[in-house]
Amino acid sequence: MRNKIEIKNLSVTYAAKGGQPFTALEDVSVTVADGEFVCVIGSSGCGKSTLLSVLGGLLPATAGSALIDGEPVRGTGTDRGVVFQHYSLFPWMTAKDNIAFGLKQAYRKMPADERARVADEYLEKVGLAGAGEKFPGQLSGGMQQRVAIARALAMDTDILLMDEPFGAIDAKNRTVLQELLLELWEGGAGGRKTIVFVTHDVDEAILLADRIVMLTNSPGRVGRVFDVPFARPRHRAELVRTHEYHALRDELMAIFFHDVGDKIGGAEVVL
Amino acid sequence: MKRKLVRFNTLLWVVLLAVQFLPDRTEKDALSPAMVWFVVGAGVFMTLLALRIKTAEGLQLHVDVFCAIFACLIAWTLATAKWNLMRESLFPAPGQVFTQMAEDYSKIFINIGSSLGIIAQGFVLGAVIAIPLGLFFGESARFGKAAGYIAVFLGAIPPVVYIPYGIALLPTFRSVSVFVIFLATFWPTLASTMSGVAHIERRVLDSARVLNVNRPTMLFRIVLPASLPSIFNGLGIGLTISFILLTSAEMIGSKAGMGYYVRYYSDFGDYTRTVVGIIIIGIVITAIMYGFNRLQRRLLRWRG
Ligand SMILES: Nc1ncnc2c1ncn2[C@@H]1O[C@H](COP(=O)(O)OP(=O)(O)O)[C@@H](O)[C@H]1O
Ligand SMILES: [Mg+2]
Numbered sequence: 001m002r003n004k005i006e007i008k009n010l011s012v013t014y015a016a017k018g019g020q021p022f023t024a025l026e027d028v029s030v031t032v033a034d035g036e037f038v039c040v041i042g043s044s045g046c047g048k049s050t051l052l053s054v055l056g057g058l059l060p061a062t063a064g065s066a067l068i069d070g071e072p073v074r075g076t077g078t079d080r081g082v083v084f085q086h087y088s089l090f091p092w093m094t095a096k097d098n099i100a101f102g103l104k105q106a107y108r109k110m111p112a113d114e115r116a117r118v119a120d121e122y123l124e125k126v127g128l129a130g131a132g133e134k135f136p137g138q139l140s141g142g143m144q145q146r147v148a149i150a151r152a153l154a155m156d157t158d159i160l161l162m163d164e165p166f167g168a169i170d171a172k173n174r175t176v177l178q179e180l181l182l183e184l185w186e187g188g189a190g191g192r193k194t195i196v197f198v199t200h201d202v203d204e205a206i207l208l209a210d211r212i213v214m215l216t217n218s219p220g221r222v223g224r225v226f227d228v229p230f231a232r233p234r235h236r237a238e239l240v241r242t243h244e245y246h247a248l249r250d251e252l253m254a255i256f257f258h259d260v261g262d263k264i265g266g267a268e269v270v271l
Numbered sequence: 272m273k274r275k276l277v278r279f280n281t282l283l284w285v286v287l288l289a290v291q292f293l294p295d296r297t298e299k300d301a302l303s304p305a306m307v308w309f310v311v312g313a314g315v316f317m318t319l320l321a322l323r324i325k326t327a328e329g330l331q332l333h334v335d336v337f338c339a340i341f342a343c344l345i346a347w348t349l350a351t352a353k354w355n356l357m358r359e360s361l362f363p364a365p366g367q368v369f370t371q372m373a374e375d376y377s378k379i380f381i382n383i384g385s386s387l388g389i390i391a392q393g394f395v396l397g398a399v400i401a402i403p404l405g406l407f408f409g410e411s412a413r414f415g416k417a418a419g420y421i422a423v424f425l426g427a428i429p430p431v432v433y434i435p436y437g438i439a440l441l442p443t444f445r446s447v448s449v450f451v452i453f454l455a456t457f458w459p460t461l462a463s464t465m466s467g468v469a470h471i472e473r474r475v476l477d478s479a480r481v482l483n484v485n486r487p488t489m490l491f492r493i494v495l496p497a498s499l500p501s502i503f504n505g506l507g508i509g510l511t512i513s514f515i516l517l518t519s520a521e522m523i524g525s526k527a528g529m530g531y532y533v534r535y536y537s538d539f540g541d542y543t544r545t546v547v548g549i550i551i552i553g554i555v556i557t558a559i560m561y562g563f564n565r566l567q568r569r570l571l572r573w574r575g
């Protein structure tokens with residue numbers, strides 16, 4: 001399969017602000033195939049957001065390169081949809097206006113009534129048909145993320161970059177949102193989008209990903225890459241009953257917490 | 272329905288009406304018919320207002336406010352026109368004041384118009400120049416800091432000190448007033464706009480950047496609304512200072528405006544009209560601040 005995203009020997013160093021320059025990512029190489037769902041997992045501060053910022057065009061690479069469709073990333077672009085953990089939505093625009101604003105950015109020529117129609121359509125897809133006139137502040141965290149996902153999907157970008165989008169959602173709603181995302185992605189008309197999804201939740205990564213890229217800490221490097229071979233469409237309830245799920249989960253957990261232990265101080269740490 | 276209408280304020284209203292029929296201290300105060308009509312009008316207004324209120328808290332507020340107004344009017348009427356406790360030349364009775372108000376209404380309207388014209392011109396000019404400048408300086412990494420220091424220094428000078436100099440420089444007293452109001456609005460609005468822009472969450476800006484917005488869109492659809500709460504703080508301060516400055520300025524050297532009206536008649540010892548002017552100034556400023564707050568709540572309704 002064709003590579004949609006190619007990250008080659010990427011390093012990112014934050015400029016010194018009073019202190020030492022800080023290397024957040026070092027020599028990271030990852031490729032993501034067209035239509036692939038890749039989860040990036042790693043403990044807090046290991047550079048996951050930094051990696052996504054480079055792909056989103058918010059941050060330049062210090063060394064190495066990030067290519068999309070073979071071209072180096074130069075700044076932001078509406079070929080990539082981004083969903084953050086917080087503040088993806090603009091609080092002064094209604095849910096519907098937020099989506100319509102995204103559409104206007106992606107399709108400069110789309111007329112206003114068409115934007116409104118598409119916005120409504122995607123609100124309905126994420127189960128928020130009646131909430132279009134509400135401001136983000138009037139919606140729960142889970143509903144806000146639904147709107148943010150609706151906007152990213154409505155813009156119909158090839159690539160979705162998601163930075164812990166469900167990280168601040170309670171467990172029950174997180175499950176619902178994961179299934180919604182899977183459903184929308186697996187059933188996406190015109191082929192599946194390429195998704196890079198950052199999380200620190202091992203279960204979330206296994207449920208969603210085709211492949212899991214594990215970053216290690218200080219400076220962030222690619223630790224290991226795992227294939228997640230489970231058939232799609234996936235359903236959590238069925239998945240967690242299989243032996244393979246638990247085997248993979250145990251392996252990931254062991255490595256994940258081993259790495260965290262290393263970082264804090266090795267063998268003395270009991271987690 | 273009944274509980275909405277029969278409350279303590281209704282009782283006070285009846286007392287206020289009854290008090291009007293006590294004998295007056297002098298012939299000059301024998302204006303009870305006018306006061307009676309005024310009281311009846313106030314009663315009708317109060318009732319109509321009560322019928323429009325939906326919440327229990329709103330009704331409570333309504334009752335409390337009218338109780339306070341009626342209690343003041345009762346005390347004022349008794350102390351002046353009825354029991355003659357205060358010196359007549361200094362303390363006009365409410366009947367005199369309201370009658371005078373009705374007689375002078377065209378003069379009052381002209382003076383209000385003059386004051387509001389100056390406020391509107393100076394305030395709008397100040398806001399329209401300060402907000403874009405604030406957005407620009409707040410955004411600019413290079414000029415922002417310097418502009419901040421300069422704004423602190425120049426904004427610290429009370430605009431009232433420019434009045435004598437302004438009189439020498441500018442052709443009319445009216446233009447001096449507009450200039451002073453302009454400054455009173457400009458500095459706080461500039462400072463609050465810059466601070467609003469500087470305190471926008473970086474994540475909000477990132478969310479806009481990943482949508483690939485161009486510079487005008489960034490400025491007007493993202494940065495401006497994001498700093499609007501702070502901008503309104505500055506505008507509110509500017510408006511408050513503007514009223515203080517304008518009424519003072521009108522008392523110093525103007526030939527028009529509500530401040531002029533008050534000073535002119537108090538110079539002649541016409542304290543009835545002085546009180547009229549003071550009450551009218553209170554009403555006008557309250558009404559404008561109410562409108563300003565309504566606008567603010569409307570534009571910031573997304574803050575919930
Ligand atoms: N703008 C910045 N300047 C300096 N250091 C930063 C900056 N942003 C992030 N960092 C540091 O880089 C490291 C990686 O950050 P980040 O990519 O946000 O991690 P993650 O998303 O995995 O939690 C952290 O140690 C963080 O403190
Ligand atoms: Mg992060």
